[in-house]
Amino acid sequence: MTHKCLSLYARGKFLLRHLLFLGLMLAANQQMAARDTLFINADLQLLLIAEGLYIHISWLENETYGRFSSNGIVFIREGKALVVDTPMNNSLIEDLVTYIGEELHAEVTLAVPGHFHEDCLGGLPYLHSVGAKSIAGKKTVAICKEKGLVVPQRSFGKKKKLKFGDSRLELRYFGGGHAPDNIVVWFPEQKVLFGGCLIRSLTTNGLGNTADAVMEEWGPTVAKIQSALPEIATVIPGHGPIGDETMLQHTIDLTTKK
Template sequence: MKTHLFFLFILFIQLPLRSQSDYPKIRISEDIELIKLSEKAYVHVSVSEIDGFGKVSSNGLILVSKDEAFLFDTPVTGSQTETLVKWIADSLKAAVSTFVPNHWHEDCLGGLDYLHSKGVKSYANQMTVDLAKEHGKPVPQNGFTDSLQLNLYGEDVYCYYFGGGHSTDNIVVWIPSEKILFGGCMVKDIYSKGLGNLSDAQPEEWAKTIQKAIGKFPEAKIVIPGHGGIGGKELLQHTKELLQQYLKIKMAKEALIIIDIQNDYFEGGANPLIGSLEASENAKALLNDFRERSLPVIHIQHFSTRVGSTFFIPNTKGAEIHENVIPVGGEKVIAKNYPNSFRETDLLEYLQSNHITDLVICGMMTHMCVDATTRAAKDFGFTCTVIGDACATRDLKIQGSVVAASEVQKSFLGALSYFYSSVLTAKEYLVKME
């Protein structure tokens, strides 16, 4: 019996004590919600539009004692920060006195100007101070290097810089009395399948940094990521595993190439194809998968410059990339003038310099640019997978006869699958990657 009880005890202490849904929630506006962790600690969750990423939910931390509060990360906007600070004053009867951002991005210090206007003192990693100046962001007043200790009516708060990660300057905040670790964007929530925005990341350094956090805070009970649901120490381990997966993939990297999914190929465009909308939806599913796994995406955009061209004319709406596959920050966009995406572009140089070996290819038209690009890629030594239902084509004519688009599609995909590429549906590919 004692053995069974001991096993159950060990199992219990290995599990998170509470999930996010167990904590009381307080809605203070349409776009801000608070999660009450204790009488002194609250997570603020705000939703804002972030360039290149759409509406994003971001987390921050409030620590309050008596008539004073510390704030770690602001919402993205000054108006949201004002709403939050006023709620703290009205509902918790406390004034925000001190602010510390996790790093220099707008989802950490977007509301800093408002805080300064109210006399709030701000502290940050000196790297954050320097980067904020460099990028025209609100600038924290006081910098520190390795660590900073704060005290709120006897509550010790420690800010540590362990090294680069999501950004070069990201820190963590540790509140020992509450056993709360605010990891910010350096920590991923348990449902994250990838590392998110890597535009300023240092993945190799990140792996070392997260390991330092795991070793430093064995007593952490609540771990707060920059985005997504709160949890326990399992979030640190999950982030470590995502980094290991990313670094392993980087050794033999796969990339998605989306070819010419542009407005002229859709209804109302100058050269509409058969099934272009359905193909673009499948391409969108692939794009979302590559983004979730933090893998490279290359968008190919055709511009017709020859005399007599009737579609993809430069500086026209028809030449713009379709809304289903719009590039976001950091994704490579290559302009071309020929069916072969490698011809007179930097595509080959880009793939080789990023050590990419495997290509997943989709786009339009199947019988032209998809075909020409796939054959060239194979000749350059790449392993290719064409996603057939994320490609589209049109009826063709030969010697007075019409060849239906469906037959063109099957013929060209069949030819590619004979030697140049494997051919899968989007569903088959996505299931394979699970």
């Protein structure tokens, strides 16, 4: 075998080992995701991303988008649970609350809808009916009153720090984007940002529903988040897979895409 052939053979073995390693890593990640995913029913699941911090993923089908998923947060501390954005109807939120109570041994006491759309507050009537309190941005409360929607009980302006059990989180309004009232939720201890529909998943090449969008503010709003929270490690969009801080720049790029 010539020197050139030996070189190609060695490179081939290296590439094969590299691909095998990547395959093993992918399989391990898939197994971890499967182990950390709690399947409540065919349309609802929880994904554990940090101690006591879950993404709730709900599925719904409509004529416009077909079957699609929406993300929200369940944050559990000391037997209490906080829900950021609800599934889109009372049936799904009832299933979620029941599971949290029976399997995770926590009571849902607070809801935070991120903006006025159905994929944020569709389940709020049920949460109010079981005694949970709610808080949203002032713009969300005003829009809900104007449109005759369920109205969150409390409101805040641009920033609200909350102590929840032994942990803290921040509700932040940086400006319009997907909707005029969209807020984000920051978990500083976990370095997790719930961006909601303001932030687009890396798997998407468009901005989704822009019926209520404030297009001229969207990019600058996300840029403000980049400046204010440079330590972000994990980002959760309103729809699609979670990612890292590069999702912010991805969203900005989409707002300038021709």
